[in-house]
Amino acid sequence: MKRQFLIAACLLLSAFGINSLAFAAEAPEPYPLDYWALRPVINNAQVSPDGKHLALMKIPSKDGNPIIEVYDASDLSKKPFRMGADPMEITSFSWASNNEIVFLARQKVRNKIEGFNQGVYETLLSVLKVKEREYHTFDETNPAIADILPGKPGKILISFQEGGDDGPGSKITETYRPRSYWEFDLNKGTKKLVVRGKLSVGNIDFYPDGTPSTARGFDLADGEYIYYVRWPGEKKWTEAYRQSEDSYENVQTSWFDEEKPRNVLTIAYNDQDKRGVWSYNLDRQEFDELIYARSDVDMYGFRMHSNYWKHPRKVAGVTYFTDKLHTEYFDKEEEAIYRQFEQIIPHAHYVDINSRSVDGNTMTIVNTGPRDPGTYYMLKDNKITVVGSRQPLLESEKLADLKWVAFEARDGQKVRAYVTVPQGEPPFPLIVLPHGGPFVSETPMYDEWAQMLANNGYMVVQPQYRGSFNYGMEFHKISFMSGGQGGYKMQDDKDDAALYLVEQGLADPERMAMFGWSYGGYAALVAASRKPQIYQCVIAGAAVADMIQQINYYRYSLRGAQKERQLSYREGSVNPIEEVAKVNVPILLIHGDVDQRVPVTHSNRYRKELNKHNKNYKYVELEGADHFSNTLFFEHQILLYESMIDFLNNDCGNMSQRPLTAAAE
Numbered sequence: 001m002k003r004q005f006l007i008a009a010c011l012l013l014s015a016f017g018i019n020s021l022a023f024a025a026e027a028p029e030p031y032p033l034d035y036w037a038l039r040p041v042i043n044n045a046q047v048s049p050d051g052k053h054l055a056l057m058k059i060p061s062k063d064g065n066p067i068i069e070v071y072d073a074s075d076l077s078k079k080p081f082r083m084g085a086d087p088m089e090i091t092s093f094s095w096a097s098n099n100e101i102v103f104l105a106r107q108k109v110r111n112k113i114e115g116f117n118q119g120v121y122e123t124l125l126s127v128l129k130v131k132e133r134e135y136h137t138f139d140e141t142n143p144a145i146a147d148i149l150p151g152k153p154g155k156i157l158i159s160f161q162e163g164g165d166d167g168p169g170s171k172i173t174e175t176y177r178p179r180s181y182w183e184f185d186l187n188k189g190t191k192k193l194v195v196r197g198k199l200s201v202g203n204i205d206f207y208p209d210g211t212p213s214t215a216r217g218f219d220l221a222d223g224e225y226i227y228y229v230r231w232p233g234e235k236k237w238t239e240a241y242r243q244s245e246d247s248y249e250n251v252q253t254s255w256f257d258e259e260k261p262r263n264v265l266t267i268a269y270n271d272q273d274k275r276g277v278w279s280y281n282l283d284r285q286e287f288d289e290l291i292y293a294r295s296d297v298d299m300y301g302f303r304m305h306s307n308y309w310k311h312p313r314k315v316a317g318v319t320y321f322t323d324k325l326h327t328e329y330f331d332k333e334e335e336a337i338y339r340q341f342e343q344i345i346p347h348a349h350y351v352d353i354n355s356r357s358v359d360g361n362t363m364t365i366v367n368t369g370p371r372d373p374g375t376y377y378m379l380k381d382n383k384i385t386v387v388g389s390r391q392p393l394l395e396s397e398k399l400a401d402l403k404w405v406a407f408e409a410r411d412g413q414k415v416r417a418y419v420t421v422p423q424g425e426p427p428f429p430l431i432v433l434p435h436g437g438p439f440v441s442e443t444p445m446y447d448e449w450a451q452m453l454a455n456n457g458y459m460v461v462q463p464q465y466r467g468s469f470n471y472g473m474e475f476h477k478i479s480f481m482s483g484g485q486g487g488y489k490m491q492d493d494k495d496d497a498a499l500y501l502v503e504q505g506l507a508d509p510e511r512m513a514m515f516g517w518s519y520g521g522y523a524a525l526v527a528a529s530r531k532p533q534i535y536q537c538v539i540a541g542a543a544v545a546d547m548i549q550q551i552n553y554y555r556y557s558l559r560g561a562q563k564e565r566q567l568s569y570r571e572g573s574v575n576p577i578e579e580v581a582k583v584n585v586p587i588l589l590i591h592g593d594v595d596q597r598v599p600v601t602h603s604n605r606y607r608k609e610l611n612k613h614n615k616n617y618k619y620v621e622l623e624g625a626d627h628f629s630n631t632l633f634f635e636h637q638i639l640l641y642e643s644m645i646d647f648l649n650n651d652c653g654n655m656s657q658r659p660l661t662a663a664a665e
Contacts, residue, residue, distance in 0.1 A: 487574025
């Protein structure tokens with residue numbers, strides 16, 4: 001690996017600024033909303049290890065469940081073998097050998113949630129024998145596939161989260177249920193215990209032959225997280241690193257440093273404001289080399305080698321997000337391959353080699369970006385073939401550009417935002433779309449909600465408000481260190497993003513709304529009662545309406561830095577259910593009736609307060625929908641989108657009407 005000690009200068013706003021855009025004179029006719037409501041038509045195209053077959057998931061009809069199709073990779077025009085798992089829904093798959101595909105399938109087993117984070121689905125493990133064209137489902141409930149084990153054909157690693165009153169470690173804390181790892185024989189359907197996780201040693205990774213390699217545990221007595229390594233051939237763990245539970249550090253380890261075998265590659269702050277890539281010495285237990293860091297954003301993660309079968313743990317590069325996901329490569333051959341694909345793939349944005357044969361000659365590539373919902377390609381015999389698109393009804397020419405901008409909030413804090421720019425001429429009606437979390441990194445590539453709204457004429461801004469990760473530790477900690485800033489500085493950042501676009505002449509100040517999901521829904525409820533009011537209406541999906549109710553679900557399981565962060569933020573922020581009397585714009589509430597993360601009781605209680613104060617609102621309940629996007633089926637999505645567009649057109653002031661020009665007046 002060639003060392004790169006780099007501190008990149010902050011990118012200039014002009015490089016990604018809105019002002020450089022050339023606007024289309026006329027916007028295209030919007031797509032029918034059912035185009036947007038479709039789940040991905042194809043997904044997860046992968047080639048077999050020998051490169052002879054290509055498998056993918058396909059949803060054959062708008063209300064159908066995914067099936068697996070297996071093609072002859074030498075001739076994709078041949079009729080594929082098709083397999084479904086009705087009444088279960090296939091959720092993911094992976095090649096385990098030249099003839100075996102392992103997949104997970106879920107089924108709805110109850111009509112109501114059984115408590116916070118206890119959903120209505122259960123999952124089973126199955127294996128498809130391609131040559132025999134048959135599959136078998138095993139009696140392993142809710143497993144996770146921990147590793148495919150390229151060094152052990154016919155074997156995989158599965159794990160289970162143990163706990164409950166009769167499980168090990170369950171009485172310590174309900175939020176930490178150690179996983180146990182089992183070697184599973186795909187032919188016999190039997191499993192052999194490899195290692196049972198426990199509080200002190202859990203979160204285990206493995207060598208390609210299935211032996212444990214690294215782990216993380218928790219020392220309850222000292223209140224410290226411990227990182228462990230197990231050297232090849234050894235049976236005991238070696239302690240490598242300790243971190244106090246009071247630390248806000250987020251250490252992400254990868255694999256052993258090829259240039260320094262007693263080191264691991266790590267992404268960490270290490271007393272810096274931005275996360276960088278470090279080489280950490282396991283013997284001395286210290287960071288000894290900064291390999292790569294930036295001054296504008298955190299390092300995001302590792303890009304692993306594209307040939308999993310030959311190089312299952314090799315780090316090819318490190319990634320970071322600015323206008324899009326960028327990679328600094330350590331492996332020059334990998335860089336050359338990716339750069340070539342980025343040159344020839346239309347609308348290349350995030351290009352990923354998501355599968356590759358053992359000999360490296362056959363591979364699948366997927367591109368995802370603002371003008372590409374996800375297109376799969378196959379390279380075989382030095383020829384690139386288009387496999388298909390996740391959303392084939394959506395044409396690149398009718399989708400919208402995404403820009404990364406920076407602006408100053410009212411107190412001078414620099415804040416970034418992603419702006420989806422509709423076709424047509426400004427000023428545009430504007431939707432402020434804050435991400436959920438709130439303590440996450442937002443990584444826009446292709447955002448269906450933003451694109452759907454842009455296709456209907458709305459500019460969409462996604463502010464990276466204070467509390468977001470990716471912009472340094474200090475920027476994150478502003479949101480809670482001196483009292484919760486939900487509804488205060490965090491909300492100012494969202495409003496100031498809208499006002500910045502108004503100042504640039506891009507957004508119409510008389511046609512602005514906020515739409516969000518989860519925390520974003522919370523922010524929309526806060527916006528509904530703010531003064532001065534800059535929005536014409538708000539749309540709150542799966543919204544946290546009562547901050548105290550939400551924290552009470554897990555208050556007594558919090559410790560250390562997490563306890564300080566969550567309690568300070570939740571208890572110190574504006575609580576929407578206490579602000580209903582101040583609501584001064586129409587509200588559209590949307591909630592799934594089996595939401596396990598933000599239970600529907602939030603919306604139910606909030607509606608009672610709206611009725612009590614005679615406020616203007618509409619409510620839409622998504623029957624059978626959980627909190628997460630993978631539980632939103634066609635009937636949920638079409639109801640969501642029709643409700644949103646109807647609300648914006650008919651209940652939200654003049655959002656759908658362009659202002660009259662001076663000449664027209």
